[in-house]
Amino acid sequence: MKNTKMSVEAIENGTVIDRIPAGLGLTILRQFKILHHGEAVTVGFNLPSQTRGSKDIIKISGVTFSEHDANRLALFAPEAVVNLIQDYQVAKKMHLTLPVTISEVFRCPNTNCASHFEPVRSRFYVKQQNGETKLKCHFCEKTFDRKSVAEA
Amino acid sequence: MANPLYKKHLISISELTQEELQLLLDTALALKKNPRSDLLKGKLIASCFYEPSTRTRLSFETAVLRLGGQLIGFADGGNTSAKKGETLADAARVISGYVDAIIQRHSQDGSARITAEFSSVPVINGGDGTNQHPSQTLLDLVTIYETQGSLKNLKIAMSGDLKYGRTVHSLAQALKRFGCEFMFVSPSTLAMPKYITDELDEAGCNWQISNDLQQAAEWADILYMTRVQRERFDAEEFAKIQGKFNLNAAMLKNAKPTMRVLHPLPRVDEIHPDVDKTPHAYYFEQATNGVYARMSILSLILNEEI
Numbered sequence: 203m204k205n206t207k208m209s210v211e212a213i214e215n216g217t218v219i220d221r222i223p224a225g226l227g228l229t230i231l232r233q234f235k236i237l238h239h240g241e242a243v244t245v246g247f248n249l250p251s252q253t254r255g256s257k258d259i260i261k262i263s264g265v266t267f268s269e270h271d272a273n274r275l276a277l278f279a280p281e282a283v284v285n286l287i288q289d290y291q292v293a294k295k296m297h298l299t300l301p302v303t304i305s306e307v308f309r310c311p312n313t314n315c316a317s318h319f320e321p322v323r324s325r326f327y328v329k330q331q332n333g334e335t336k337l338k339c340h341f342c343e344k345t346f347d348r349k350s351v352a353e354a
Numbered sequence: 355m356a357n358p359l360y361k362k363h364l365i366s367i368s369e370l371t372q373e374e375l376q377l378l379l380d381t382a383l384a385l386k387k388n389p390r391s392d393l394l395k396g397k398l399i400a401s402c403f404y405e406p407s408t409r410t411r412l413s414f415e416t417a418v419l420r421l422g423g424q425l426i427g428f429a430d431g432g433n434t435s436a437k438k439g440e441t442l443a444d445a446a447r448v449i450s451g452y453v454d455a456i457i458q459r460h461s462q463d464g465s466a467r468i469t470a471e472f473s474s475v476p477v478i479n480g481g482d483g484t485n486q487h488p489s490q491t492l493l494d495l496v497t498i499y500e501t502q503g504s505l506k507n508l509k510i511a512m513s514g515d516l517k518y519g520r521t522v523h524s525l526a527q528a529l530k531r532f533g534c535e536f537m538f539v540s541p542s543t544l545a546m547p548k549y550i551t552d553e554l555d556e557a558g559c560n561w562q563i564s565n566d567l568q569q570a571a572e573w574a575d576i577l578y579m580t581r582v583q584r585e586r587f588d589a590e591e592f593a594k595i596q597g598k599f600n601l602n603a604a605m606l607k608n609a610k611p612t613m614r615v616l617h618p619l620p621r622v623d624e625i626h627p628d629v630d631k632t633p634h635a636y637y638f639e640q641a642t643n644g645v646y647a648r649m650s651i652l653s654l655i656l657n658e659e660i
Contacts (some may be wrong), residue, residue, distance in 0.1 A: 314484070315463050316442065316463060316465040316468050316483075317464060317468070320443050320468045321441060322443070322468060331552055332552070332555075339464065340464075341463070341467050341468060342463035343366060343368075343485055344463065344549065345552075
């Protein structure tokens with residue numbers, strides 16, 4: 203008989219971020235301020251994955267990600283899949299596409315960037331350079347790799 | 355003629371199209387040949403210098419006055435409401451209600467773009483931190499164009515502090531569009547940043563690093579000198595590099611006759627005064643071109659047709 207027991211409890215309504223590369227779950231939680239919604243969040247780390255050995259998973263009750271929200275995750279986990287859940291069923295499955303711009307999520311790593319001192323939202327242009335994803339700040343025009351933006 | 359720069363901000367040299375850049379160059383050289391004193395008649399310009407500047411501020415203010423415009427402003431942010439904590443955003447909303455255009459110099463990277471986003475009149479970036487200095491780049495381009503007759507496929511050597519020098523960053527970004535080739539001569543700790551060399555790679559421009567200033571002078575069509583600031587090094591380190599990036603007349607004996615030495619000024623000892631007397635020296639003419647480049651910017655931004 204097939205074992206249908208889930209490693210992380212199912213949610214009735216909300217969003218499941220699945221197939222996060224193992225080890226990136228905490229980064230996603232922190233960078234995208236997922237706990238700030240104030241809703242119940244359940245996470246699983248290093249869960250068995252049929253395709254990649256192990257994976258992380260995040261389930262957020264009562265919050266529906268838009269396509270825009272989902273695509274922002276592609277900066278860190280382009281392989282992740284975002285499932286919208288209704289009545290315990292997958293109502294929509296979203297594969298991720300790297301966005302052209304990303305706003306609000308990150309602070310500019312350049313401490314002299316005027317965006318830190320003014321009433322503006324951060325804004326980055328996402329670009330591919332030598333096979334790597336880079337972010338260029340709209341204000342100070344400096345280009346950063348994902349890691350320095352994530353750690354800023 | 356109608357112009358595409360009318361009522362536009364000038365924040366970053368990279369935002370100008372080839373057509374706009376050419377128009378700015380042509381207008382600067384036309385104004386140099388045939389000065390006009392009517393292009394800013396009836397216009398009031400704010401000159402907002404939150405950090406000290408000599409050449410940029412004086413040449414912008416000269417440009418406004420020579421074009422028949424009027425000025426308000428300040429040369430020291432310490433005497434403004436910024437000292438009380440007023441944001442640039444609020445200052446932009448207020449000042450743009452008074453004037454027809456704002457020229458701004460500020461120490462923070464990206465400050466000109468923020469002012470532009472909150473201003474109801476065009477904003478001209480007079481330098482924002484280590485980021486952009488488009489009017490300096492434009493005067494450099496005017497000077498290169500004037501001395502070489504073209505901006506295409508030139509050999510450009512840059513020497514000195516290539517890490518912190520925003521003039522060399524902006525100039526490289528502008529010249530990459532014209533298929534130029536670059537040689538960078540600097541202490542290794544002050545090398546051209548990777549994000550600039552990555553941009554040159556993307557644009558398909560050749561670039562190389564050299565430790566030999568004389569070799570660079572012989573290779574180049576333009577040798578762009580900048581100052582290595584002593585305070586960037588400890589005494590022992592500075593002793594190792596001292597003089598290595600200083601140019602003298604003897605080093606130019608095998609340079610191309612048309613090669614010109616440029617410098618954004620002020621210089622200290624990186625260009626020996628004996629270079630001044632050679633036909634290669636062009637840095638003082640370059641400084642004079644600053645007025646014409648800025649006259650060109652102001653005229654085109656504030657006149658639908660000129």
